[in-house]
Amino acid sequence: MAMFSISLHSKHFPSPMLTTPSSTKCLPSATAAITSRRAMVFGSGLVIASWFNLANLNSPPLALAELLQDELQQEEDNLVQLFQETSPSVVFIKDLELTKVPKTSSDEVMLNEDEDAKVEGTGSGFIWDKFGHIVTNYHVVAKLATDTSGLQRCKVFLVDTKGNSFYREGKIIGFDPAYDLAVLKVDVDGYEIKPVALGQSNNLNVGQSCFAIGNPYGYENTLTTGVVSGLGREIPSPNGGAIRGAIQTDAAINAGNSGGPLIDSRGHVIGVNTSTFTRKGTGVSSGVNFAIPIDTVIRNVPYLIVYGTPYSNRF
Secondary structure, X not given: OOOEEEEEOOOOOOOOXXXXXXXXXXXXXXXXXXXXXXXXXXXXXXXXXXXXXXOOOOOOHHHHHHHHHHHHHHHHHHHHHHHHHHHHHEEEEEEEEEOOOOOOOHHHHHOOHHHHEEEEEEEEEEEOOOOOEEEEOHHHOHHHHOOOOOOEEEXXXXXXXXXXXXXXXXXXXXXXXXXXXXEEEOOOOOOOOOOOEEOOOOOOOOOOEEEEEEOHHHOOOEEEEEEEEEEEEEEEOOOOOEEEEEEEEOOOOOOOOOOOEEEOOOOEEXXXXXXXXXXXXXXXXXXXXXXXXXXXXXXXXXXXXXXXXXXXXXX
């Protein structure tokens, strides 16, 4: 009997089993890797049938083949455009541990991270608003959230609306382990950034297309595609409780994707990628992946921004 275990996509090196993306700002040649095209293949039969109904049955086979090719090309173009419009709102998060308490500002220290700090892991996140609030998973920044030594740092890489890449230190301003959520704040003075478009998760349907953008294994801006495989799932939270209502998807979510957005075909965020179901002892994903529903995120993040703690902790 195969044994499985839930793996949070957090960021601890060197084990590749843990899921937070480590990326080095260098985009691989297949930086927007499209790992599945089942939506296009699945729909092709219906497309062909409709063409036969609408087109002249005496049309030569070559004309029908050209129509099919045009349709597939249009779907591919739409997916490329979807990635180009949404990826600037996704950030790359790098966790650092300084070798000693700095005497200078943290920004100066991080310029020489190879000498002055070690990378402990990486993760993903997304821009919540134009003021520099970044939403990610709690387990991505857990060491920073619980740091008492003053040695933990968080480096956030962003892209502005003009396509300029820059990084800033991320300050943690709120977190909620019960829902595996955290909010960072970065200084974006002088830059215009693009917040994500928020969707809804209460009207999702099993079978609809969805897409994950993140930084798996250090490969920044990676796109994976799939469908909503299930709804109302229950997954473990970092504090030992349960996160209910999770979205299940077969869109690949690997180490480094944690905290990144799960989006629908309109580019709206419907969940926060957080964990995968792995074969026990191997770290190999079984293709059963989970995201925190965006409705849960929308209810909790404003409290984290204003109060730093979840609503339930204040009463």
